[in-house]
Amino acid sequence: MLRHHSLPSEFAPLAMDFGEYVYHRASHRVPLLWAMHSLHHSDPAVDASTTPRHFWVEPAIKTFTIYLAVGLLFRASAPILAVYWFISIWNYVLHMNIRLSFGRMWFLLNSSQFHRVHYSAEPQHRDRNFGALFTIFDALFGTAYVPSPGEYPVTGLEDGDIPGSILEAFLAGSWLLASNRAGLTHQPRIDGICSPPQARLRMHV
Numbered sequence: 001m002l003r004h005h006s007l008p009s010e011f012a013p014l015a016m017d018f019g020e021y022v023y024h025r026a027s028h029r030v031p032l033l034w035a036m037h038s039l040h041h042s043d044p045a046v047d048a049s050t051t052p053r054h055f056w057v058e059p060a061i062k063t064f065t066i067y068l069a070v071g072l073l074f075r076a077s078a079p080i081l082a083v084y085w086f087i088s089i090w091n092y093v094l095h096m097n098i099r100l101s102f103g104r105m106w107f108l109l110n111s112s113q114f115h116r117v118h119y120s121a122e123p124q125h126r127d128r129n130f131g132a133l134f135t136i137f138d139a140l141f142g143t144a145y146v147p148s149p150g151e152y153p154v155t156g157l158e159d160g161d162i163p164g165s166i167l168e169a170f171l172a173g174s175w176l177l178a179s180n181r182a183g184l185t186h187q188p189r190i191d192g193i194c195s196p197p198q199a200r201l202r203m204h205v
């Protein structure tokens, strides 16, 4: 019966990517999520190795929210999921420190130059380019910043604090929350529902 009412599985990758976009935006708004996500942003030199640099709880949260919801709604078939997995490898390309850009066709697919803007230390790039594989959601929801040719900003967090060991990275969430309680600036200040994260950028690496 559920199969009869499920949505076309061909749209599952797009729905999955929309879920990633929503979760990513929430990660920059909700202090607890930012405490985890800021580990990803704490890399002072973004490159392909930044791709899997996520607090270990985050994949579990997404598995029981985004992936479960898409799986139930779309009844994604194994081949469709395999396609999405294959496309996800593109994530490594996105994080490479290369100036790959699609120019005027930026809205078709994310690129390493477009994605680098998200990690930028420059104020005009703050809270832009949240998209994972596709850029269409940034375009639709007004968070797209299309870099000009050659625009390649420096990256990093404002305070530049990074985990000093594997154990610190493993404990990143509680470590960052504890730092915030101590008055440090790892975490965004929420001034209102629509206010952007604050105090997470620095001007040089």
Ligand SMILES: [Zn+2]
Pocket (backbone or CB within 6 Å): 024, 027, 028, 037, 041, 118
């Ligand atoms: Zn982010």
